Amino acid sequence: MLSVPYLGTEMYGMDIPEIAERISLKFVQKGCNVDRQKIEPKLRRLIEEFGVPPAEAERTVQNELFREFGIVIGPGGGGGGSEKKAIAEAVPGEWVTVEGRVVALSRPPSPAISATGVLSDESGSIRFVIWSKASAPEIRTGTWYRFESAVVDEFKGVSNLKVHSGTKVTEITHEGALIPNVRKISELSPGVGNVRAKVIQEWEANHERMLQTGLLGDETATIKFVMWKEEGKERLVPGTVYTIYYAMVDEYNGRLSLNLNTATAIPEEGDLAVSSGESHMEGALVHIAPGSGLIKRCPVEGCNRVLSRQNYCPVHEIQPKYIYDLRIKGWIDDGIKTNEVLVQREMVETLTGITLDQAQEIAENNPLGMDEVFLRIRDRVLGRYLDCGGREIDRRILANTCAFCTFNPGKHADLLNRAGGEQ
Amino acid sequence: MTPADQSRPPRRDLSFEREPARRVFASELREARVQFRDGTDEKSPSYVLLPTGERCNRVFIVGAFTEKKRQGDQNIFYRARVADPTGTFSVMAGSYQPEAMQQIARIEPPAFVAVVGKPSLYETPDGAIIVSVRAESATIVEREVRDCWVLDTAQKTLDRIDAIGKTPDSERAAQEYHIDPVVYRKMVYDALSQLKM
Missing domain, CATH: 1.10.8 (Helicase, Ruva Protein; domain 3)
Known part of the structure; x- marks a missing residue:
């Protein structure tokens, strides 16, 4: 209110x-x-x-x-929000009147909603939701509308324009073209975004309604994308550069992803130097998280999720024929910043000298079971300096190289000079 | 999209960020006298201000585990001493740090250990201030890890000395501690000198 x-x-x-x-x-x-x-x-x-x-x-x-x-208005209507506002200035909690072009429509998630999509003006874009009860006129993409007395609220950290029964929606004419502002992936924030990016990975869809999911990248960063099955939606071609207009930028657990169902993706000529996403970090392993050591994975093809102790997969339920794996989930810290790191089996085997087979044997013959493997691995890597390299996604390094650091006499000499040189 | 959009801080900054573990020699940490909270919340992180001018919520130390003492009857806790080339850290672990306590219980001195923990200041009944590190973990490590740590800590300490007067924390530290950078450079030099060439 x-x-x-x-x-x-x-x-x-x-x-x-x-x-x-x-x-x-x-x-x-x-x-x-x-x-x-x-x-x-x-x-x-x-x-x-x-x-x-x-x-x-x-x-x-x-x-x-x-x-x-007998004039129907929404709760609180008329008290404010009759002045026209720029879309970028709409703040959650406000009643606003905005004029914009419907640049995208997506399938309403529920019968209570008659339309959802993206409304844009020169200042920016905002997602909107029209309730069925609002009895608004039919909304068409590409047309300009005036939304009078709509409510801005926030859902999952994203501003959203709500069109209710008190909102007046009228079609208007508008002069001038609307040029979306294309941004770098690293500059995106939750809401609506336009990017120019290359499809660098395609992942297996883990839901029957999912059309495609994978990774997009530009010079600055990479971001996960998802597209749900919907009429007229076509898969993106891996390796191709697209300019993507009006994608929904979602946030989950502090990570951003792009939902392309509202978006228009225009394939482009040429290539894009994509940030390899590779990063490198030397630091101390300061914490080993639960879920490290010997783990069980879901055997369903394409799933590979980690099972709980009771062999329960969050999607495929009880899976008695699990697959064993070894990994380390931890925090690597160089004293200035700290990054989550995920180390895969081969490197865990090299670092600890414990092979997957040996780990299984330890777990089967020890009263502590899998915990014993965790403890042995911990004692061999925790508190050590590691040199890790790999793809960094949202501050988590998926290491494809990982080795113990060794004493560097050259660095020792340099530091002695640095400490003593200015005395 | 617009200047308004750009001025909005990226939301990912609002999510939890793990505090990095600072590298500090024992004889510097021993001199710390200022502890503060960043914010008024009970859960706001607490920092010890290092004399060379950096806030520090967590430390990573590697040294020689020389002594441990079990204390308390009902609430058992361990006190341990960890020596680096410049001095000694006081480390403790109680029932709120079960992992570290179990690890310390199994370590027999002398041994090289790596400790991750949170520093805090205590005042003794006679008015002296003690800096102690509440361990989150304590692991036996190889000598080479200690040598790497001395290099790492030397470098970070020199970096802090070079940044004196250039960061808000170091300006605050300058007012609180009035340190002589030369003394700290000498400490770093001495620490480095103790490593085999």
Whole structure:
């Protein structure tokens, strides 16, 4: 709900005629004739006798009159949000009136919603949701609309324009073209985004409704993308560069991903030097997380998820014929920053000298079972300096090289000079 | 998209960030006298301000585990001493650090250990201030890890000395500690000199 700031009655006492004027104007615009002489006493009574804040009194009187004239408005409507705003300035919690072009529509997730999509003006883009109850006109892509008294709220960290029964949606004409601002992947924030990127990986879809998922990259970073099955949606071609307009940028657990169902992806000529995503870090392994050591994976093809102790896969339930694997999940720390690191089996075997077969044997012949493997691996790698390289996704390094650091006499000599040189 | 969009901080910064483990020699940490919280929340991280001018919520130390003492009856905890080339760290682990406590219980001195932990300041009944490290883990390591740590810590300490006056934390430290950088350079030099050439 819109919160009404209380500004004090004394100050506003003299504004009562002004408020009355404002209200009557609104009704005149809608073609209703109201008597200003009837509005003023109502306001005065609320403000002076009942100490109602003027803004709230204005809203109350206005709603009363709306009802009287049979004008349907949403809760709190009319109290604000009749001034046109730039889309980029719409802040959650506000009632706004915006004008923009519907640049994308996506399939409504529920019958209670008649349309969802993206609305854009020169300042930016925002996602919108039109409730079925709003009885808004049919929305077409590419057309400009005025959304009067819509509510901006926040859902999963993303601003969203809600069109309810009090919102007036009208088709308008607009001069001038709309040029979306294409940004770098590293600059994206939750909401709506435009990028120029290359499809660098295609992953196996892990849901029957999923059309495609994988990784997009540009010079600055990489980001996961997903596309759900929907009429007219086509897969992206791996290795191709696309300019992608109006993708939904979602956030989950602090990681961003792109939902391309609202997006238009235009294939481009040429190539893009994609950030390899490779990073390199030398530091101490300061923590080994649970889930390291000997683990069991789901055997269903393409799943490979880690099973719980009870052999339970979050998707495929109980899987007694699991596959064993070895890995280390931990934190590598160079004293300035700390990064999560994931080390795969081959490197765990080299670092610890424990092979997967040996780990299985340890687990089967030891009262502590898999915990014993965890402890032995921990004792061999925790607190050591490691040199890890690999793809970095959202500050997690998926190591494809990982080795213990050794003492570097050259560095020793340099540091001695540095420490002693300036004395 | 717009300047308004760009000024909005990226949301991923709001998510949890693990505090890095600082590298500091024992004789510097021993001199720390300022502890503060970043924020008013009970869960805001607590920092010890290092004399060379950096806040420090966590440390990574490697040294010789020379002594351990089991204390307490109901609430057992361990106190241990870990020596580096410049001095001694006081390390403790109680029932709130079960992993570290079990590890320390099994370590027999002398041994090289790597300790990850959180430093904090305590005042003794006679008014002296003690810096102690509450261990999160303590693992026996090879001598080479200790040698790497001395290089690493020497480098980080010199970096901090070079940044004095250039960061807000170092300006604050300058007011609190009035250190002489020459003394700290000498400490680093001496630590490095003790390694085999």
